[in-house]
Amino acid sequence: MYEGMREDHHEWLDIHFLTPTEFEKAGAAWPIRVGTNIAKPHYRIGPRISPYYYLIFVLEGEGEFRQSGGAYSLAAGDLFCLFPQVTHEYWTNPQRPLRKLFFAFEGKGALALLARAGLTPQRPHASGGATPEAAELTGELRRLAAESGGGSDLLRLSLFLRVFDALSTKSPSYRASAGQDSWLQKGRAYLDIHYAEDIAIESVSAAVGVERSHFTKTFRQAYGMPPMQYLLQLRMNEARLLLEQTDYTVAEIARSVGYPDLFTFSKAFKKHTGESPKAYRHRAAASAAAGQGSAEEQHSTANTARL
Known part of the structure; x- marks a missing residue:
């Protein structure tokens, strides 16, 4: 020994x-x-x-x-x-x-x-x-x-x-403290990771082992919105980035953020933002171009002032 x-x-x-x-x-x-x-x-x-x-x-x-x-x-x-x-x-x-x-x-x-x-x-x-x-x-x-x-x-x-x-x-004390917070955090993490897939709230609640209505009610109380709205927000945030920063077609973007077809995505996007995906992309491009032009003008003015 x-x-x-x-x-x-x-x-x-x-x-x-x-x-x-x-x-x-x-x-x-x-x-x-x-x-x-x-x-x-x-x-x-x-x-x-x-x-x-x-x-x-x-x-x-x-x-x-x-x-x-x-x-x-x-x-x-x-x-x-x-x-x-x-x-x-x-x-x-x-x-x-x-x-x-x-x-x-x-x-x-x-x-x-x-x-x-x-x-x-x-x-x-x-x-x-x-x-x-x-x-x-x-x-x-x-x-x-x-x-x-x-x-x-x-x-x-x-x-x-x-x-x-x-x-x-x-540890009984850890299991007790894990309880609700654990499955709720896992549910939110599931949405954060899989939002771009064709998932439903039923699959999320099943993944964390609670009934759908209980999951929805508790999620709303904890995060200020129902899980379906949170899922929509995740998808729309990603869609806006793709429209602004890539040349993917709108149909490709639709599939990339979890929508089965262009029509369903366009309808959801317009309802969420107030404009169609194409209109949003054109406006974002114009705004970026205007910002670039303004930056170049300021740079030119600064150079002139130094001369």
């Missing part, structure tokens, strides 16, 4: 430090160290603060953890987090020494990731929260970190994020 571990005065420790790449630091969060330890009977940490977030899995033993005014008993299967710049302390039961797996990380998305695992600064401990899958993935991250160079940044990030995915699927 102690193979490869360094003996300290109060623990056996195996820890590996990671140097994040610029790619990793451009993301929501990234790991910076990962390790495991086995406590000796007199093991005690703190009171002290950490500059990073530390996510800790209790694999064996018992102990106690204190942070932010709260006191929590530790047991095998528990999950707890040391939040940065917050005083914490924890220690082992001498008769049942703690064995832990942990990683430190940072990034602007750290709090959001921890919330998915059911952990917040006010609730830094989750009894039974250290799922076997998440612990196994953290072990893989530790083995990767032990390699020369710590493996590739993509593989590190993949394992790191998979840990939180494994934790969030088991």
Whole structure:
């Protein structure tokens, strides 16, 4: 059990430090160290603060953890987090020494990731929260970190994020908070992605697992318009850009924004904008030409003034 571990005065420790790449630091969060330890009977940490977030899995033993005014008993299967710049302390039961797996990380998305695992600064401990899958993935991250160079940044990030995915699927608090907001956001994202296809609101509500009328009512309350109007707005915004910036035919544009034929598109476009697609394109072209002419005139005037 102690193979490869360094003996300290109060623990056996195996820890590996990671140097994040610029790619990793451009993301929501990234790991910076990962390790495991086995406590000796007199093991005690703190009171002290950490500059990073530390996510800790209790694999064996018992102990106690204190942070932010709260006191929590530790047991095998528990999950707890040391939040940065917050005083914490924890220690082992001498008769049942703690064995832990942990990683430190940072990034602007750290709090959001921890919330998915059911952990917040006010609730830094989750009894039974250290799922076997998440612990196994953290072990893989530790083995990767032990390699020369710590493996590739993509593989590190993949394992790191998979840990939180494994934790969030088991977190009752995250599932409760996900609820309505989750399916509603997924519904809007579905529209944002697939608006140029021949979709109906029924297919959107089915994709997020709610009844159509409930989806429509909740969407209107959240975003100020029914989903059909939102879909129309997405299509018309794209159609205007294509009319202004490309030489596609109107029929090609119609198909590009999810309409089966020219007539249906032209009718919807005129109702939405007050003019036909062709009239809109002519007016936009004339306006652009006038703007270009005005810019050239101003440039010429400026040059004359300098002379």
